[in-house]
Amino acid sequence: MDQIKIGKFIATRRKEQGMTQAVLAEKLGISDRAISKWENGKSMPDSGIMLELCDLLRINVNELLSGERIMAEAYDKLAEENLLAMRREVEEKNRQMLKMEYLIAFPAVIAGLIMVILASFIEMPIWLRIALIVFALLLIFTVAFIAVGIEQKAGYYECQNCHHRYVPTYWQVNLAMHMGRTRYMKCPECGKRSWQKKVLTKEG
Numbered sequence: 001m002d003q004i005k006i007g008k009f010i011a012t013r014r015k016e017q018g019m020t021q022a023v024l025a026e027k028l029g030i031s032d033r034a035i036s037k038w039e040n041g042k043s044m045p046d047s048g049i050m051l052e053l054c055d056l057l058r059i060n061v062n063e064l065l066s067g068e069r070i071m072a073e074a075y076d077k078l079a080e081e082n083l084l085a086m087r088r089e090v091e092e093k094n095r096q097m098l099k100m101e102y103l104i105a106f107p108a109v110i111a112g113l114i115m116v117i118l119a120s121f122i123e124m125p126i127w128l129r130i131a132l133i134v135f136a137l138l139l140i141f142t143v144a145f146i147a148v149g150i151e152q153k154a155g156y157y158e159c160q161n162c163h164h165r166y167v168p169t170y171w172q173v174n175l176a177m178h179m180g181r182t183r184y185m186k187c188p189e190c191g192k193r194s195w196q197k198k199v200l201t202k203e204g
């Protein structure tokens, strides 16, 4: 332990808290000569008084013994920021995926419908009519399956009853009644069925 450093640290923190040596001494119930000795690095506060001293200087014992502020807050904040950034990234990825779902599904469904309309109203050999309709249905079904896969993987569904957020299986999503992306499914947490909304994050 570096007593000189600790002493200077005590002096700095004391001044930052707007206290004279006399005021600090009075609060601790000791002589101001004792404080002067700490601050000059000639002695250390004894352990019986350390907690109270740290409290008055608004530092922790670890910091007192290191003779400096330990940037725990800065560290925590950084970690928090990193977490948030990661969360935003996942959210953004999910958002992109859901956008892609529409970009794939919408044109495919329109194309399929146009084929069915053409096959129904335009003069053509019967085999071509059937082929067109079969192709259109295959197209719509294939794309719907792909789209559901994207929807299932991107983000979570939220139970309307208990607000639990979870990722259902592909078939749960695929077989569920739905209005847009809101699907009628059973919650694995509370077991109730409800219209579950698509949400991008795990936490509400």
Ligand SMILES: [Zn+2]
Binding pocket: 159, 160, 161, 162, 163, 164, 187, 188, 189, 190, 191, 192
């Ligand atoms: Zn629930």
